[in-house]
Amino acid sequence: MTNRNFGDFLHEARLRRGLTQYQLGALVGVSDKAVSKWETGLSKPQIGILYQIGEALGVSVDELLSCKYRSVEKQSSKGPFATKKQLWKKAYDTMRERYGDPVPIAISDRFFAEQAELQHTDLIVYFDLLATLSAKAKQRNKQIRLSGWAGTSLVAYLLGATNVNPLPPHFFCPNCHAVLFDSSVKDGWDLPAQSCSCGTMTVGDGHDIPFESFRHVAQRHPSFAISLSPEFFDTAKSLLEYYFKDCVTTVTEREDHRATSWTVSSQHSDCTISLCANPAFASYEALEAATATSFERVRFANPEILAEFQKGNVEGIPEFGSEFIKQLLHTTCPSSFHDLLQLLGFAHGSGTWQNNAAQLHRQGVPVGRLIAYRDDVFCRVREAALARGISGLGLSYKIMEDTRRGIYAKNGLPADLREQLQLLGVEEWFPDSVEKIKYLFPKAHGVTHARIAATLMWYKIHYPKEFQEIFSCKLRRGHL
Ligand SMILES: [Zn+2]
Incomplete structure (x- = not known):
């Protein structure tokens, strides 16, 4: 690139984005003068x-390096990206098949809101890939855990890219497809x-996960991490290679050949997909084989599973091995699956529990109301705004994003935002609580972890002998 061409391209791209030189400088950590020099060709960025x-x-x-936008026609017709239109139709038809015709308004509203945002990206192609991998794994009775992100999207759920349902809590009839929303529970x-x-x-079903917590992934360089059974690794790898044969730009393979990641380039953005063989999954498959019972059969709305967690009987259960989480179980005595999910959120966040939720909990705030996930911040502000007849989408999104990135923990919550939260009637402790948070986990990831933990607890209750035999040597070696 010559400095001059680069400058012109940068100038045009900046105006397209509606940014001033000062704003672009602030985003990348340089002064407006530096941006001006790049644009006039006096210097170039490192x-x-x-x-x-x-x-x-x-x-x-x-x-940026070639100083021109990539040709839209050339890229969009490449490989799997040519099928986007059909995939949107498939997702829409699946929604109508699954939830009846006409589909309840709350569900179709969510679908169209996601479509408005996602149809300008290539994410639906990646959702389709995750769904294909998942179906293949199921056919062969192999374990696979798809990237938690997909659980934030109803479209991903409909296509089969995730088993995390992001809708609000509801009853679903698998026979007549009736849906009944129920706000008496949080999960x-x-x-x-x-x-x-x-x-x-x-x-x-339904974990009440707002699509907005996915927005920053959708808009930037998305990435999907897939962990799977070592025995399914090679099949998945060839499938991925075939799928993206014309669009892969970089392949990185770990030395032990147990993890590979691909960067896939398309019209809209680059996406990183990583496959990682997880030896623990072989134990899960052994457990399914020894008991002739599939993981899929386990139902989570099951008081006996919760009772074991309450008793702290968590030896061998993933995610519940640390002293911190055992202490949390003891202190909070979770009375629902939603409470259990909250504990995983505290454990994966930073600045969430100690000196924050722990004090509030002692003062009588129920576990279910505390901030455990970024999604909680969004939903709480939104709920208060809606109660006052305001959409609240903008404010909820801003406060969620700034909280999860720890901006208020560093600089404090600005006085005007604090006042707006007060005017909306958000709980009094809420502003102080968001000010202490350095990082918040996404709820969709929490649900994925909780699902595995609850499933294994079910086996531990119903097949104690098999559970013990398969996991005991691992427990001794500290593998779990
Ligand atoms: Zn029915």
Whole structure:
């Protein structure tokens, strides 16, 4: 690139994005003068910050270096990205098949809100890939855990890219497809199975995960991490290679050949997909084989599973091995699956429990109301705004994003925002609580972890001998 061409391209891309020189400078950590020099060709940025500039301007490093936008026609017709339109139709048809016709308004509203945002990205292609991998693994009775991110999207759920349902808590009838939302609980796994009017038993589902907590992933360089059974690794790897054969730019393979990641380039952005063989999954498969019972069969709305967690009987259960979480179980005595989920959020966050939620809990705030996930921040502000007839989308999003990145922990919550939260009637302790948080975990990841933990607890209760035999040597070696 010549400095001059680069300057012109940068100038144009910055204006397209509606940024001033000062704003672009602030985003990449330089002064407006430095940006001005780049644009006039007097100097050029160091290689190290090209990626940040690209992110700020919504262009790839390739585009910056070649000083031109990538040809839309050429890229969009490449490989799997040519199928986007069909995939959107497939997701829409699946929604109508699953939730009846007409689909309840709350569900179709969510679908169209996601579509409005995602149709300008290539994420649906990656959702389709995750779904294909998952279906193949299921066919062969192999374990796979898809990236938690997908659990934030209803479209991903409909396509089969995740088994985390992000809708608000609801009963679902697998026979007549009736849906009944129930706001008496905070998590759909806390709904007991009930008989539908058609005579079939309904299933409680829905973890109430707002799509907004996915937005920053969708807009930037998305990445998906997939962990899977070592025995399924090679199959998954060839499938991925085939899928993206024309669009992969970088492949990184770990020395032990147990993890590979690909950077895939498409019209809109680059995406990183990583596969990692997880030896623990072989034990899960052994457990399924020894008991002739599939993981899929376990129902979570099951008081006996919760009772074991309450008793602290968590030896061998992943995510519940640390002293910190055992202490949390003891202190809070979770009375629902939602409470249990909250504990995983405290454990994965930073500045969430000690000197924060712990004090509030002692003062009588229930575990379910405390801030455990970034999604909680969004939902709490939104709920208060809606109660006052305001959409609250903008404010909820800002406060969630700033809290999860620890901005208020560093600089304090600005006085005007504090006042607005007060005016909305958000709980009094809320502003002080967000000021102490340095990092918040996404709820969709928490649900993925909770699912595995609850499933293994079910086996531990019903097949103690098999559980012990398969996990005891690992427990001794400290593998879990
Ligand atoms: Zn029914």
